[in-house]
Amino acid sequence: DTGVSQNPRHKITKRGQNVTFRCDPISEHNRLYWYRQTLGQGPEFLTYFQNEAQLEKSRLLSDRFSAERPKGSFSTLEIQRTEQGDSAMYLCASSPGTSGGTDYYEQYFGPGTRLTVT
Amino acid sequence: GDSVTQMEGPVTLSEEAFLTINCTYTATGYPSLFWYVQYPGEGLQLLLKATKADDKGSNKGFEATYRKETTSFHLEKGSVQVSDSAVYFCALSEQGAQKLVFGQGTRLTINP
Numbered sequence: 001d002t003g004v005s006q007n008p009r010h011k012i013t014k015r016g017q018n019v020t021f022r023c024d025p026i027s028e029h030n031r032l033y034w035y036r037q038t039l040g041q042g043p044e045f046l047t048y049f050q051n052e053a054q055l056e057k058s059r060l061l062s063d064r065f066s067a068e069r070p071k072g073s074f075s076t077l078e079i080q081r082t083e084q085g086d087s088a089m090y091l092c093a094s095s096p097g098t099s100g101g102t103d104y105y106e107q108y109f110g111p112g113t114r115l116t117v118t
Numbered sequence: 119g120d121s122v123t124q125m126e127g128p129v130t131l132s133e134e135a136f137l138t139i140n141c142t143y144t145a146t147g148y149p150s151l152f153w154y155v156q157y158p159g160e161g162l163q164l165l166l167k168a169t170k171a172d173d174k175g176s177n178k179g180f181e182a183t184y185r186k187e188t189t190s191f192h193l194e195k196g197s198v199q200v201s202d203s204a205v206y207f208c209a210l211s212e213q214g215a216q217k218l219v220f221g222q223g224t225r226l227t228i229n230p
Contacts, residue, residue, distance in 0.1 A: 042220030
């Protein structure tokens with residue numbers, strides 16, 4: 001399977017604990033995105049990377065959230081001091097970026113990590 | 119800011135019925151428009167796209183036309199199947215921006 005993978009698929013944690021999610025994009029995709037989806041809503045943009053550089057962060061990404069993509073391949077999203085309001089599906093997506101002067105912008109999504117904060 | 123509004127669901131149809139899911143958008147520039155589909159237990163999949171006014175995106179019997187004058191991108195299919203049961207999301211991406219802005223989704227159920 002060469003699609004976007006995310007681990008873990010499910011995470012249950014107690015309020016106040018820290019959690020970390022991992023995303024492995026499609027090989028050779030330069031751009032990587034994180035979204036959050038709550039029940040009955042569409043995904044909301046959190047942040048995106050071009051290679052290892054984090055180029056945009058949403059206001060939704062509070063100080064408790066941090067994302068990294070250290071070698072321009074996989075990415076991690078950490079939530080510190082989790083709150084019940086953090087319960088959601090966290091989605092990762094990747095896209096090819098620019099090649100030969102053409103911007104390939106279609107985003108390919110992983111299955112998501114469902115976080116439940118009790 | 120940019121936004122996408124979809125018709126409220128859920129939508130329930132019989133097999134072979136005609137489907138329309140309405141989508142309108144608000145954007146400052148000239149966005150690209152997308153429909154994504156989420157089948158039960160699976161991740162979001164790109165269904166079709168259109169990058170400029172009057173473009174028609176199509177895939178798997180689904181179609182949507184980019185209407186700049188009405189700021190709409192309605193999804194249509196002439197004859198739905200049980201396997202089309204899923205949640206459908208309309209989304210946009212502004213030129214030069216990377217993020218997708220999604221509508222709230224429309225749950226579609228097709229009964230045999």
